[in-house]
Amino acid sequence: MYDLIVVGGGPAGLAAACSAWEKGLKQILIIERDKELGGILNQCIHNGFGLHRFKEELTGPEYAGRFIDMLRDTGVQVMLDTMVLEINRDHQVHVISAANGYQVLEARSIVLAMGCRERTRGAIGIPGDRPAGVFTAGSAQRYLNMEGYMVGKRVVILGSGDIGLIMARRLTLEGAQVLACVELMPYSGGLMRNIVQCLEDWGIPLYLSHTITDIVAKDGRVSHVTVHKLDDNRQPIPGTNLEFDCDTVLLSVGLIPENELTRAAGIEMDPRTNGAVVYENMETSIPGIFACGNVVHVHDLVDYVSAESERAGAAAAAYVSGTAPEGGTIDIRNGADVSYTVPQRLRPGNVPKAADIFFRVRRVFKDSVIEVSADGAPLVTYKREHMAPGEMEHILLPRKLLDTVDASEITVTAKEA
Amino acid sequence: MVRELVCIVCPKGCRLHVDEDNNYSVTGNSCPRGAEYGHHEIKNPTRVLTSTVRLDGGLYRRCPVKTDRAVPKGKLMDIMAALNDVSLQSPVAAGQVVLANVCDTGANVIVTKSL
Known part of the structure; x- marks a missing residue:
């Protein structure tokens, strides 16, 4: 029995595994279908990766290499050349490989990090x-x-x-x-x-x-x-x-999140993102199964994938250690000119200092505001000089603010200032 | 002559005007980084070049490489030509120098992935 099985060894899976290890999980397995870790970064030989994360411009293989090096210092296990065929709500993972044939593995928690495919x-x-x-x-x-x-x-x-x-x-x-x-x-x-x-x-x-x-x-x-x-x-x-x-x-x-495993497991999907519906800690509708990276929504920058995946890994560790989220749930709706949000649901009782909300706008904006409202009344606004559909936006919703929300849903809207 | 270009430092996309006859002074920028970009981009545009070289005995037939600093834009095709003659034998380590001072640019071409 593994503490955590991570499906996919690209940037999302690597960051999730590293973070879960740091948070104390010991029996961690990454399953990767290719012959090496790193995922799509291996073919992205151009530079421009890591400006946020490492404050320098790295090529794709270099960015992946940083995480693969970090992983080398841990006890995280890796299965290469292995395809996951099925996962289920009992946290069983069915895999197949030329080396080991068909196996059914069991885990206390699962992180889905399969990335996306091209249209x-x-x-x-x-x-x-x-x-x-x-x-x-x-x-x-x-x-x-x-x-x-x-x-x-x-x-x-x-x-x-x-x-x-x-x-x-x-x-x-x-x-x-x-x-x-x-x-x-x-x-x-x-x-x-x-x-x-x-x-x-x-x-x-x-x-x-x-x-x-x-x-x-x-x-x-x-x-x-x-x-x-x-x-x-x-x-x-x-x-x-x-x-x-x-x-x-x-x-x-365009890219489409690769969610055959997610759908077959009966995890609730979001038609706007083609990814799983997730809570503030990247947990899906099945407890103990988390998702992160491009399998949830397509990111512009791998730096953001790493950050999101570290939250998923840490949340998996918290789940295994028995920390259960408490309190009610707030649904996040997308208002005018916002095409989706991730996460789609918040449990304020489970938000550390603030919840990071990612979304995309539907058109180009100059001098605009992002407004978060409940029951039609504005809760908070954020100024933006420039927004475009090609650039993922995010806002931080403070826990203090969320604790004051009485409504069962809040709405994120973009508009001219 | 005043040259116009779009700033790429951040997503805002300011339209910069760079006056070549006035020490490449920049207007139209909304931050100091934009001024620096405009000045540099017109006076001496440089790029980091990334490409691949032949690799024998490795997991794949190509090994990714890059120049370890930005090189003049006009030299990019010369460096590409120089890389055509490079052939590496696995194993190679990230950071390993493939070509030193390539095309007299002062930059080294280095391996970006251990293979």
Whole structure:
């Protein structure tokens, strides 16, 4: 019997395991399906990680390396090359591996840290032929940076999320011609620094409010794509077509938390995040099962994943030691222009000094406020000079304030000041 | 000449104006970090380069590397060309120098992952 089983050995799982160890758990197991720890950070060879956490700019492998080194000094056990098939409310974990076959492991607590997957061509339904040469940006990143395969020579990128931007630069450095980055929305989903350093540095045009309307194949490989400008209803405007001769299309069109295990276990899900509904300590609707990182909601910065996961690990340790949350529950609703919140529920009696609430806004804001209200009456406001959908926001709700709330729910709203 | 650029220091995205004829003085910034960024970015833009080199005998065929300091933007492609000739044998340790003073930039190319 393990004190804690962590599903996933990426940044979330590593931080959760380290933190649970520090809080006194001894029998901890991380289960990872890949051949090494570190998760997606291993393929993110660019720098910019760790500015918050370590106050310096690290590459993905370096950031993962910091946590893997920390783990080495603990007694945390690791199972690599092992796939978790099922978990259940009795804290049993069904796993399979070539080395050990099928096993059922038992744990006092579980942390879910499976991360997310990329949306694919099927998810967005691009018309046209279905040839080789269409990749998600992350798959192409792994081919290029780890496996050592160049994915193409003339590339069009759909979506301006950070992975797509990073790949635009990476492919250019490796000698490919990136013809265009095409974005459906009127603004980029990526960080400004990536727009500048990945596109502008290399003269790669960014077409906002445009999308790919046709993919043409020749001899089984992408040979051409058509791009159209979109109207306000995101419909292609006839006659605005741009034509690109290319052999490769990369998709950077969003991430989906990977929650098959979560759903099958009967854990309550949040349709807004596609992740589990969690309490202030990252506990899911099944006691003793916690979730953290991109499997809960997609983060912009790994630094925030680490911080959230440390809270989950610490909470798992508290659960195993028998500390039960007391008192009532407050639901957090998203008001106008807020698309979701994490956590979705608070138990004020279980909040240390303050509860960290993460959320995203639906549009770009200048000089605005975030308002938290109960029964229509404002409780507290927070000023923000700038907010955008691509940037995760967070507020700290003090325990003292929560203790005064009589209502069963509070609402988080974004609006102009 | 006055050059315009968007500040990338924080998400606010201030529009900076940098006067090349007036000691690269910056206007349009709302904090000192923006002024420093604008000045540096127009006068002498630099970047940390990250890439991979060939690795034999390791878990994967590529080993990630980076320059250990920012290098002039104009040298990035020269450094990429220099990295094409590098071939490492596993094991390698993070921090290990692959190319010292690469392309006379004063920067070393170092391994970023033990493999």
